[in-house]
Amino acid sequence: MKLRTLALLPLLVLAGCKPTAKEIKIGVSAPTTGSISATGQSAKNAIALVQDEINAGGGVQVGDKQVKVRFILEDDEDKPESTATVFQKLINQDRVLAIVGSYTSKCSNAGAPIAEASGIPVVSPWSTNPNVTKGRKFIFRACFIDPFQGRVVAQFATSKLKAKTGAVLYDVASDYNKGIAEVFRDEFTKMGGKIVGFETYNTKDTDFSAQLTKIKGSNPEVLFLPNYFNEVPLQIQQARKLGLTAVMLGGDGWDNPELVKLGGKVMDGNYFSNHYSPDIDNPIAKGFIAKYKARFGLVPDAAAALTYDSANLILKAVATAGKADSKAIRDALAATVGFQGVTGNITYGGGGDPVKGAVVIKVEDGKFVFDSAVNP
Amino acid sequence: MSTQPQPEHTAPPPEPGQSKVRFWMVCALILALALPLQLSVDAGLFPDVLNPYYLHLLTIIGMNIILVASLNLLNGYLGEFALGHAGFMAVGAYTAALLATKALPSAAALPPVLGTCIILVVTLGGAMLMAAGVGYLIGLVTFKTVGDYLAIITLGFNMIIVNAIQNMDFVGGPRGFTGIPKNTNFLAVAVCALLTLGLLRNLIQSSFGRVWVSIRENAIAAELMGVSIARAKNWAFTIAAAFAGLAGGLWAQNQQFITPRSFDYIKTTEILVMLYLGGMASLSGSILGVVAYTLLMELLRNLLSTFAPQLAEWRMLISPLILIIIMLTRQTGLLGNREWRWLRPRQGA
Numbered sequence: 001m002k003l004r005t006l007a008l009l010p011l012l013v014l015a016g017c018k019p020t021a022k023e024i025k026i027g028v029s030a031p032t033t034g035s036i037s038a039t040g041q042s043a044k045n046a047i048a049l050v051q052d053e054i055n056a057g058g059g060v061q062v063g064d065k066q067v068k069v070r071f072i073l074e075d076d077e078d079k080p081e082s083t084a085t086v087f088q089k090l091i092n093q094d095r096v097l098a099i100v101g102s103y104t105s106k107c108s109n110a111g112a113p114i115a116e117a118s119g120i121p122v123v124s125p126w127s128t129n130p131n132v133t134k135g136r137k138f139i140f141r142a143c144f145i146d147p148f149q150g151r152v153v154a155q156f157a158t159s160k161l162k163a164k165t166g167a168v169l170y171d172v173a174s175d176y177n178k179g180i181a182e183v184f185r186d187e188f189t190k191m192g193g194k195i196v197g198f199e200t201y202n203t204k205d206t207d208f209s210a211q212l213t214k215i216k217g218s219n220p221e222v223l224f225l226p227n228y229f230n231e232v233p234l235q236i237q238q239a240r241k242l243g244l245t246a247v248m249l250g251g252d253g254w255d256n257p258e259l260v261k262l263g264g265k266v267m268d269g270n271y272f273s274n275h276y277s278p279d280i281d282n283p284i285a286k287g288f289i290a291k292y293k294a295r296f297g298l299v300p301d302a303a304a305a306l307t308y309d310s311a312n313l314i315l316k317a318v319a320t321a322g323k324a325d326s327k328a329i330r331d332a333l334a335a336t337v338g339f340q341g342v343t344g345n346i347t348y349g350g351g352g353d354p355v356k357g358a359v360v361i362k363v364e365d366g367k368f369v370f371d372s373a374v375n376p
Numbered sequence: 377m378s379t380q381p382q383p384e385h386t387a388p389p390p391e392p393g394q395s396k397v398r399f400w401m402v403c404a405l406i407l408a409l410a411l412p413l414q415l416s417v418d419a420g421l422f423p424d425v426l427n428p429y430y431l432h433l434l435t436i437i438g439m440n441i442i443l444v445a446s447l448n449l450l451n452g453y454l455g456e457f458a459l460g461h462a463g464f465m466a467v468g469a470y471t472a473a474l475l476a477t478k479a480l481p482s483a484a485a486l487p488p489v490l491g492t493c494i495i496l497v498v499t500l501g502g503a504m505l506m507a508a509g510v511g512y513l514i515g516l517v518t519f520k521t522v523g524d525y526l527a528i529i530t531l532g533f534n535m536i537i538v539n540a541i542q543n544m545d546f547v548g549g550p551r552g553f554t555g556i557p558k559n560t561n562f563l564a565v566a567v568c569a570l571l572t573l574g575l576l577r578n579l580i581q582s583s584f585g586r587v588w589v590s591i592r593e594n595a596i597a598a599e600l601m602g603v604s605i606a607r608a609k610n611w612a613f614t615i616a617a618a619f620a621g622l623a624g625g626l627w628a629q630n631q632q633f634i635t636p637r638s639f640d641y642i643k644t645t646e647i648l649v650m651l652y653l654g655g656m657a658s659l660s661g662s663i664l665g666v667v668a669y670t671l672l673m674e675l676l677r678n679l680l681s682t683f684a685p686q687l688a689e690w691r692m693l694i695s696p697l698i699l700i701i702i703m704l705t706r707q708t709g710l711l712g713n714r715e716w717r718w719l720r721p722r723q724g725a
Contacts, residue, residue: 032688032689033689033691033692072681073685073688074677074681074688075677075688075689075691075692077692079638080552080631080633080634080635080638081436081627081631081638084432084631085429085432085433085436085674088428088429088432088433089429089674089677089678091428091429092423092427092428092429093427093429093678105551106551106552106633106635106637106638109552109554109633109635110631110632110633112633113558113631113632113633117558129551131551131554134554135555174550175549175550175551
């Protein structure tokens with residue numbers, strides 16, 4: 001009998017969590033536990049920074065009065081089913097006006113239908129899969145999508161490095177790698193280059209000598225490796241051993257300190273595209289990085305920078321809309337032009353994917369150094 | 377990992393026929409509550425008390441009850457340690473998703489309520505058939521093995537299923553399956569969960585169920601009595617897989633997005649935790665285990681975010697701790713080998 005009475009307790013507590021008025025609430029769905037909890041931690045830090053910044057100035061201007069902002073962060077454990085629950089809670093129980101999140105594309109794909117059905121605008125900082133925003137009115141993102149990077153690197157290779165011939169070696173079992181590789185091939189050819197090698201391997205392969213020997217035969221000027229940081233150093237080491245002199249290029253999968261730890265000297269002089277670079281010459285980014293460093297003792301990564309931008313995009317949309325109404329915020333977001341963020345300028349051209357630039361980073365003496373910005 | 381259950385019938389056995397009436401009364405009561413609940417949430421009545429978030433939790437509880445109760449068939453009644461339940465769920469989820477998006481017209485093209493019902497019956501039927509087929513094959517392969525070996529083989533099958541889906545481009549591969557229509561709601565899940573419980577309850581009381589329990593208690597003795605162990609096991613695998621497929625089909629059409637990695641061994645482990653929390657060889661335990669686990673996780677989320685937001689990350693540490701304490705104090709789970717009266721076998725029938 002005791003168990004039966006206990007079973008009623010949760011309902012009472014759930015019903016007791018009533019929303020309080022007179023502040024603007026924005027939800028955050030981030031993986032603060034689970035396999036990518038480091039990303040969730042970056043998100044949490046960036047959100048804390050945004051909240052303190054906006055409330056120190058009295059809050060966000062809504063119509064003729066200033067309203068304080070409260071971010072409600074929930075852990076989605078990097079699981080789609082938990083993300084669905086988190087979105088339900090944020091929307092229906094906390095009554096948030098908008099949501100920042102989620103991070104991985106699989107989680108955003110599970111949360112997006114719920115937000116779309118409830119008419120709550122969502123800005124995902126980190127989901128690069130094109131499907132997340134496709135056919136949806138209320139879902140936006142602050143990052144570029146996967147295929148864009150292929151174009152960025154192709155443009156960098158042809159105009160900056162003046163490369164005429166290029167080769168690609170990529171992981172055929174992963175959609176991320178495959179998508180970027182194919183776009184690079186098409187764009188590089190369109191920009192007047194010639195693809196002399198297009199080789200594949202499978203996730204967790206460690207011997208690439210067969211493919212690299214074949215590539216060596218055609219002696220390309222650049223070799224594009226759109227793979228993750230844990231495999232790239234091995235590929236470059238083997239390529240150099242075979243006498244390949246090509247400049248190595250990569251995508252945001254390279255953005256991890258492990259890259260130079262694993263590769264060492266062999267990584268120097270190579271380039272990769274990324275969302276942002278900590279030493280980019282941009283006053284907003286400089287201010288953000290200084291504040292972040294002072295408060296958390298860390299250099300912010302791309303996830304932190306993109307979270308900061310996503311939250312500010314929403315706050316700006318609230319101010320533009322002039323009322324605390326999700327539909328109006330969505331319309332203001334969709335009409336965003338030239339928003340100046342840490343990761344560059346963001347403009348929404350109709351859909352939920354931003355028109356924004358990328359940066360190219362050079363590896364020098366084991367450090368990531370900003371090389372150039374590429375705008376579409 | 378087979379358990380040696382201690383029968384603990386505390387209450388006096390009920391009169392013949394009484395439990396059947398009780399069962400139908402409970403089913404009727406749950407449906408009588410579920411229907412107005414679904415309708416009023418859809419209509420947006422009383423948004424503070426009846427909000428879609430709670431309904432979402434109840435929907436998840438319903439789907440998990442189907443999963444845990446069907447795994448109980450293998451791990452509780454048959455006494456095996458099967459570790460591949462999420463694999464069957466994946467088969468069901470992808471089958472239902474494919475049927476709903478590629479083969480069937482959208483619900484909008486059909487008459488409103490009836491159309492959704494037809495779609496659900498077809499997709500869930502397909503999901504159960506497909507999962508049952510896979511379960512039958514796995515049962516064929518595993519009939520010679522017991523204990524830890526069976527655990528490894530079923531775990532292997534779970535991995536094979538997940539990896540195979542990851543390499544199929546037409547279902548989205550590693551990126552997942554997007555754009556599944558939302559055909560499932562709480563009411564559909566409640567009906568399916570009750571049907572599952574009713575069917576399993578009757579099966580367990582039938583000669584099938586007694587054969588399974590006899591294999592668990594003493595396989596050699598059962599074989600001496602003329603029980604075909606291979607066939608009985610194969611039936612258990614097929615039936616359990618079919619219900620896992622049903623849960624998967626509901627899951628896919630509720631979440632509208634599925635990804636192969638949601639169905640890996642971590643999901644299986646979660647089902648196992650709920651099963652052991654509730655208790656083996658008890659359908660009541662399966663229900664209570666799911667309800668306790670789901671509410672514990674969500675309650676902690678709500679309590680922490682309301683009263684101690686700085687502790688929110690400790691949720692994943694506090695909840696396993698509570699589970700450990702429960703398991704230490706109640707070693708057969710909350711309701712191991714005991715049944716609520718409405719689910720209890722008819723005595724003397």
